[in-house]
Amino acid sequence: MPVRESTDARRATPPLRVNGVDHPIDLARERSLLFVLREELGLTGTKYGCGEGECGACTVLVDGVAVRSCTTSVAEAVGRSVTTVEGLSHGEMLHPVQRAFVEAGAFQCGFCIPGMIVAAVALLNRNPHPGVDEIRAVMNGNICRCGGYLRIVEAIRSVGGPARTESEAPR
Amino acid sequence: MNPSPAGLPYDLAPAEERDYFARLGPGLVMVLPPRPPGPSGWGAGGPPHGGAWIHLGEDGRARAFTGKVEVGQGTRTALSLLVAEELALPLAAVELTMGDTDVSPWDMGTFGSRSMLDVGEHLRATAAALGDLLRELAAPALGRPVSELELANGEVRARGEARGPSVRYGTLARGLRRIATVPATVHPRGPAEWQRAGRPTSNLGAIEVVTGARQYASDLRLPGMLHGRILFPPAYGARLRRIDLDRARALPGVTVVREGDFVAVAAPDPLLAGRALRALAAEWATEPQPSELEIVEYLRRHPAEGEDFWDVVHYTVGDVESALARAPVSLRATYTTAYIAHVPMETHAALASWEGERLTVWVGTQTPFRARESVADALGVRPADVRVVVPPTGSGFGGKHAHDLAIGAARLARAAGRPVRIVFTREEEFSHAYFRPMAVVEIRSGAELDGRLTAWQLHDLNAGSAAARGPYRVPNQRVENQPAESPLPQGSYRALAATANTFARESHMDELAARVGADPVEYRLRHLEDERLAAVLRAVAERVGWRPRAVPSGPAAPPALGRGVAVGLEKGGRVATCAEVAVDEARRLEVRRIVTGFECGAIVHPANLRSQVEGGTVMALGGALFEAVHFAGGRILNPKLSEYRVPRFRDVPPIEVLLVDRRDLPSEGAGETPLIAVAPAVANAIFDATGRRLRTLPLAPDGAVP
Structure with missing residues (x-):
């Protein structure tokens, strides 16, 4: 840099x-x-x-x-x-990716999850319906030492095209 | 944070002197006193441990306390479920305080897969006794004998009369300040009757996790807080030769502490703390240290003697020497594992703050009560004047048992007169925590021509005793382990010795099966003593459609495909893993599928158990395939995540988990045992694919099979 x-x-x-x-x-x-x-x-x-x-x-x-x-x-x-x-969230209103992580139970210690969620939001903004291979390739730079990768892929796959909020929309 | 108790920390005060009601409001408190440890095993000879207490308030909510901590393994939810179950309360009406030495029951530490086995049972008993007390209190009001009353959704009512009269727990607790002790006659519900436990449940705290609101130790901040750094030697065994404290002290707002070999700085922000550390201009005298090339010989030449190693097994049955001499088939092989790092995503972190004579340390540790002792000892204060609180912690894996950081933060905070937080950099985490011990395991075995095992000798050097004794029927055995003087700092690790010993044993069983022309699954089943483990192995074989074979599938047209299996019985859990691999022309290894069957008695929290098995499998794949700490001259050569490889998304094959729920058996731990059969299953699959027997972990450090 x-x-x-x-x-x-x-x-x-x-x-x-x-x-x-x-x-x-x-x-x-x-x-x-x-x-x-x-x-x-x-x-x-x-x-x-x-x-x-x-x-x-x-x-x-x-x-x-x-x-x-x-x-x-x-x-x-x-x-x-x-x-x-x-x-990403507004009061009690979770972002769809956050909701998907909650529903998939995609966390153990949870420390990596904010970074995972933000990376997944960027991915889904580019491609609302990524396949498993694309998810694994794009998310490969995010480490979950608890090994929760399968649940995280499941969570991202379950997001059916996230609604964009103003703050994250590309300008 | 809750205020400190008016008197002594609860574990140091008699039950009647604890300020339960001042802290939690009027109501009922049920206490299970700590129990003396058994004559052998964890904590043998130590102080009484475990125990539990639960407060039930006028709001009808239950507040339970345990000294165990949550580092991502999901026990907060699982333990809360057991309390909710016995008290017939919704999960949301249970609050569990974990790892706060002022108010938690004394606890040895969160390791060894003990949380469900010990505290789970203690909390069940305590909650059940509290439930009995509620029924007794309700009997006069409802005009029915206790035996006709039941608990349902926060109310006591006549059994089976859902619409009859009832009384709420909060009403029964109103205005009371009553402390009762769990009677010996208490009978928690059996798992077969569970309504809440054993069913799909989400882990608690999910919203805080996904919104970033959860505060880990490294996120905590107090007014006026300084940032600390500890001066570490550049290499193991290095001694401080010269240091300049004055230049660092001259920096604005910087505190420097030197107590013997301990040197540390604190500054108003982390960047300045880093500058202060460099300003110390420390010079070191290093001395020669062994490198990894000579490590196996080094460990053999340096047995650790005469210390109080409790983790030692010497098991002998029959006459192994003469059985080996007589055996028509015999085999001898040595298996090794590497030093590997825990790499918790949250590095070690501690925040210390003094109020007068009393110190509070918030620290990500797996052993808060031991931390209290260590900190009190180092700072020369009474343990009762130290409070250790474990906030949510970004994983541990056995790596957060040491207390240097808590002690360092406490010393700096005392010198500076302000709160001090220390957070390890990743490089400090790699170089100044400790590692999973390297293991050298030698096995000699003897069998009849038909394959029946007659002799088994296993010698473990430096890993430990766990899973050294196998699950197989062998009339003549000698099993022992020998601690060694490790040149690298080493310590606890998720399933550490069990991983090494199971890798050795299950690889060796495969070698024997191939030698006598037996199918690897059948050969194991033939020798297994434990029917529960055999059932798990059969379930896995059925799931993968195991086709019996007497010889390895062997090299076909590349990529060579292979399948391997391994089993283990450890810490009450039964595990069987099958791995499928492919090895291409360039010997590149790909793990294509893992199927793990696991049984640990009655399943309390099925979704979390599945998570533990999946995650444990991923972690085990790292150590099986590529993780290794490299070192030379007392320095770690790969102390960064760009240099030390951990499993990532693309390393993870499809993992199928078969859970066997035994509602007729007590719940055992699950944090470790699901890891132990992964490495040998992969090694055995590589053998099946290629005919090559690999006896060293990691199996494919650069992605290729050696």
């Missing part, structure tokens, strides 16, 4: 939009999008798992595309629209 020069910080930076809310961001210090989400904005649904983009626990949507927030500099995300797992 390219690292922005510190001179960028002195320019007027656009805010970071997270789940529809704008946050002013100080770019003087280089840090990851994951760090800002968890430590500065208190959005702890997005998890740290490896710090090198290998496990997918930190997956968020940036302009509707699934990215690894641990290897994404916050400087790359400002001015864009970020959706975390917290932005």
Whole structure:
């Protein structure tokens, strides 16, 4: 990932939009999008798992595309629209993918699940009816150490074309 | 968080001195006192453990307490179901507090597949006694003898009179402050009568999981909290030669602690904590350490002697030496497994906070009460002044038994006068936790010409005793294990020794069957002593349409296809696994199908049991196929997820699970035993496909069969 020069910080930076809310961001210090989400904005649904983009626990949507927030500099995300797992549900209204995970019982310890759900939302936005092979290929970057892969595939397969909410629709 | 008790932690106070009612409101409390451990097995010789208490309040809800923890294995739901069952309450009316040392019964730890067996039974008995008490209290109000009353949906009523008069639990509990002890005569319902347990149920907490609202230890935050880092040596055996504490201390808001070999820093944010750690400019003196190339010899030359290893088996029956000497068929082989890592998705995390003399540590641990002891000991305070709370934890697999992080956070928090949280980086998790021990298992066997086993000698080096004794009928046996001085830190792991010993035994049985021209399934059935295990093996053979064979299917036109089977009886669970593999011209291995049959008595929570078996199979495939920790010079060479491969979506074949529900038998654990037959089933399938016998795990480290 390219690292922005510190001179960028002195320019007027656009805010970071997270789940529809704008946050002013100080770019003087280089840090990851994951760090800002968890430590500065208190959005702890997005998890740290490896710090090198290998496990997918930190997956968020940036302009509707699934990215690894641990290897994404916050400087790359400002001015864009970020959706975390917290932005998928609205009050008691779960996103269809979240509902599918609940119904399939697709979790054990649950730690990987926010990243799984966000990655699945991105997949289903591109292709509302993926086959098992496509699901396995696209989701291969997300690790569930409890080994719940079969249930997760079942959950994603059971989503019959998710209704898009405003916050995750590509702009 | 709930406040601390007014007096001592509950497990350290007599029942009548616990502030149950101040904390939970008026009502009834049923207490099952801790029981002394048996003369052998887990916890032998230790303090009384287990026990349970359940509070029933004026709101008619049951609040149960256990020292076990939930790390993803689903026992929160399964244990709650047992309480709901005995009290005839909806699952939503049961609250289970797990792993809070201030209010939970003392518990050894969540390991060894003990939760259902121990705490499940304790909670059933306690809830059943509470149910009996409710019927006694209701008898005068309903004007009927206790024997005619039943519990139904939070009410007591006359048996079979659904529309007759009834009284709600909450009404019976109103204004009471009554503590009762479970009588010896209590009779929980038998599984055959279960209405709630044993039926499809979702795991509790699903909404919090899918919305990201569930707070794991690494998510917790307190006002003024600092972020801690511990200084670790770059290699095992390295000693600190020089360190500069002043430069780190000069950084804004940074606290540095040095107590003997323990050096750690805390800072207002994690990035600054990392800077402070580097500012220490630690210099180390390293010393030579064994590398993995020489590890088998190293372990053989370094038996661990004279320590208090409880995990040792020395089992002898008959005269194995003379039986081996007489046997017309004999075989000798050595099987090894690698050091592997737990790789919990949530790395170790602890948050410590002092209030005056009292310390609270929130930590993802499988052993909260041992953590309390260790922290109190290290910090020089009374155990009663330490509270350990286990929040939801992002898996453990036996890897979260150590307490360095809790101790480190507590020391930093005391020095800084503020709460401190430490979360391991993934690299720290790989390098500074501990591993599943490497195993070297040697088997010598003897049989008659017709294949009947006459002699069996198994020697396990460094893994442990679990499943070392097999399920087969052999008149002359010697089974033993020898702990070793491991150059890598090693410890508990989901099904650790059982995996190694079952891999060795079930591979060896396959070798024997091939030697005497017997079918692998028939050969096992011929020797199995346990009818429950035989039934599971038959069910699996039937499901896969096993065709008896006396010799391996052998290489045909590539890819070579093969099928292998293995069984195990461990921790009360019976497992049989069949694997189907394909090996292509380039010797690339593909596992195409796994069928596992499992029986662990009465099934409490069927969906979760299926999840455990599926997930355990996936985890076992990692260790069977490719997982291995590489090391040299005291350093871990692959301490990253990009370098240490764990199973991913595309590694998982179709997995079929056959569950045998024995409502006539007590419920046993299921977290470990479903793993143990996977590796030998795959190795035996590779043998069937190719005629090549692999005796080393992992079987295909780079995707190909060696």
